[in-house]
Amino acid sequence: MYNNFGDIMNKKLKAVILDGYTENPGDISWETIENLVDLTVYPRTSPDEIIERGKDADILIVNKVAITRELLEDLPNLKFVATLATGYNQLDCDALKERGIPVSNIPAYSTNAVAQMVFAYILELINKVSEYTADVKSGTWTKCKDFCYWNSPLYELDGKTLGIIGFGKIGARVSQIATAFGMKVLCYTPSGKKEGFPNVEFTDINTVISSSDFISVHCPLTPDTAGLINKEFIDKMKKGSYIINTARGPVANEKDVAEALSNGSLAGYGTDVLSTEPPKSDNPLLTAPNCLITPHIAWAAYETRLRLMGILEENIKAYLDGTPINVVNN
Numbered sequence: 464m465y466n467n468f469g470d471i472m473n474k475k476l477k478a479v480i481l482d483g484y485t486e487n488p489g490d491i492s493w494e495t496i497e498n499l500v501d502l503t504v505y506p507r508t509s510p511d512e513i514i515e516r517g518k519d520a521d522i523l524i525v526n527k528v529a530i531t532r533e534l535l536e537d538l539p540n541l542k543f544v545a546t547l548a549t550g551y552n553q554l555d556c557d558a559l560k561e562r563g564i565p566v567s568n569i570p571a572y573s574t575n576a577v578a579q580m581v582f583a584y585i586l587e588l589i590n591k592v593s594e595y596t597a598d599v600k601s602g603t604w605t606k607c608k609d610f611c612y613w614n615s616p617l618y619e620l621d622g623k624t625l626g627i628i629g630f631g632k633i634g635a636r637v638s639q640i641a642t643a644f645g646m647k648v649l650c651y652t653p654s655g656k657k658e659g660f661p662n663v664e665f666t667d668i669n670t671v672i673s674s675s676d677f678i679s680v681h682c683p684l685t686p687d688t689a690g691l692i693n694k695e696f697i698d699k700m701k702k703g704s705y706i707i708n709t710a711r712g713p714v715a716n717e718k719d720v721a722e723a724l725s726n727g728s729l730a731g732y733g734t735d736v737l738s739t740e741p742p743k744s745d746n747p748l749l750t751a752p753n754c755l756i757t758p759h760i761a762w763a764a765y766e767t768r769l770r771l772m773g774i775l776e777e778n779i780k781a782y783l784d785g786t787p788i789n790v791v792n793n
């Protein structure tokens with residue numbers, strides 16, 4: 464027989480992870496979380512399965528599953544929501560706040576991995592390692608009269624200009640790597656720590672757009688940034704320059720980008736993110752020339768996911784101690 468106090472003191476709270484697969488497809492242990500709560504993990508959960516799986520949960524842990532105001536009626540025990548990501552726009556934070564349910568997110572776990580991916584794109588776009596490898600393996604070098612060959616211009620990064628849009632954690636890290644390559648860095652950002660980056664020239668967005676050889680986007684998706692990379696934006700760029708988007712798919716107008724790639728005004732587009740994920744088969748970027756696409760994996764390095772697990776553990780511990788941290792719906 465438990466009284467309420469005994470329940471709280473002696474029983475672990477019930478926590479349900481509704482979509483745990485992408486954080487942990489099996490190469491990391493959930494043990495640190497199981498030590499804190501009575502844990503059930505589902506790899507994926509469709510909208511019509513949320514209530515059945517979550518109705519007894521004290522804590523819901525979600526990555527992309529949406530928790531709406533309507534659902535809360537049927538989640539009577541819910542006391543805390545923890546995300547498995549930085550973004551939380553799929554959660555109705557106001558409705559959760561009205562019910563006194565804090566939401567904790569995972570800030571800044573993937574900065575290095577995303578910055579690294581930016582340069583994976585830049586290097587592939589101009590050094591074309593995988594393109595030349597395919598060429599060599601198909602026999603082109605074997606048939607060559609010279610000791611080497613190339614069929615497109617090759618460039619050095621040294622002396623080229625990288626334009627960064629959004630100078631938060633990732634934009635700042637990208638600027639440091641660019642500087643190590645000898646690149647000049649221009650940046651437009653409405654906020655962000657500008658001190659301590661003597662090699663970065665902070666300027667207006669039009670100067671960044673018109674003066675850069677490469678533009679890397681590191682702003683959040685907001686009404687201001689949705690569709691930012693469109694025909695008008697690309698028309699202001701130097702002809703034959705490149706855009707890298709590891710931010711969010713809808714920051715780009717994909718039809719305009721595909722057209723610019725087809726007519727050569729844009730030399731290349733490297734993106735980790737698309738407007739719909741997974742993409743629809745008629746997404747114009749899937750067939751656009753000089754378009755590199757990875758399936759939203761910039762964050763997914765093993766070390767990054769381990770770090771995420773550590774922050775999730777801290778978030779749950781802090782909630783259980785009565786002092787939640789990383790709360791985004793204060």
Ligand code: NAI
Pocket residue numbers: 549571573577628629630631632633634651652653654655681682683684685687688709710711735736759760761762763
């Ligand atoms: P952050 O919050 O540290 O920095 C965002 C920066 O964007 C801030 O400096 C802010 O002033 C700036 N910004 C806001 N509105 C802007 C606007 N209208 N124009 C230009 N800049 C604007 O975020 P962090 O950690 O650097 O991440 C950046 C973005 O990267 C995230 O919002 C997310 O969308 C994306 N991301 C993608 C990942 C992936 O796996 N592909 C993983 C992690 C983040």
